[in-house]
Amino acid sequence: MTTYMGSGEVSTHRTDYTPDWLGKLAEDVTLEAAVMNGVAKGPEAVRSILSFARTLYDYQEFNVIGRYGESGFVEDYVATVRGEPIGSIVVIRYNEAGLVGNIVINHRPLRSVLLWSRIMAEHFAATEYGTFFLQPEDLPYAGGQEPVQ
Template identity: 45%
Template sequence: MARSERSEAEGQNLTYYPWWLDNLADDVTLEGAAMNGTAHGADAVRAIVVKARELYEFQDFSFADDFGDDGFLEIYESAVQGEAVKVVVTVTSNAEGEAQSLAVLHRPRHALLLFSRLMHEQFAGTPLAEHFLSDES
């Protein structure tokens, strides 16, 4: 799917695949409201994004397109274990057109906290777990 195209199949399912996920810079960073610190590197960022998408029950997009000179923006609604969540993803590209930095906002707060704890469970026993809340947090 081209960067600025939106398929009719995107709404209410997970058929949307972000173009940038296969075009990450080696030194890409990911920050998010549900995260502690910053994830660094294509492997770590890809792993986190793939696991996050597995938690979403659907993705109902209101926007997914280029934004500004070097940005891409996604705005969608979803649910995680039945809890409604709204998500905004900003992607900034480098001069080579690779995704260089990602920032993700989940809201409302109770859904963000649930999402973060579930992500911690998904990565338990790995270094990526430290980016998310444990049940003790």
């Protein structure tokens, strides 16, 4: 079974998870993700993006949630977004003050990454965060371009 499909056990599906670290963002926090172009900077941008992103999950099924090393935290989970399976690894790095300095989120598979990014682009289209997400020119065949051979 692929790692993003989950166990299929409905009793492990959570819809109530709110990460504690989301309330502890440093002023210079950054967010990078497989669904994004560029790096979001600052607590307002990170909270805006993640607050909406969290609403997209039908559920989350966690494999791991917890501290790692002296200054890190990790979440490993699978979920569905509009019925499509998605796996996520979230790596949180705390700064010397104990605040979240950097968030990196990796998703899989590609089909779900593209779906997620498209939904985010539509939601944030009229905002300063819209360009972080999938744009028509990002697609390999955009604008009638010929496929690369």
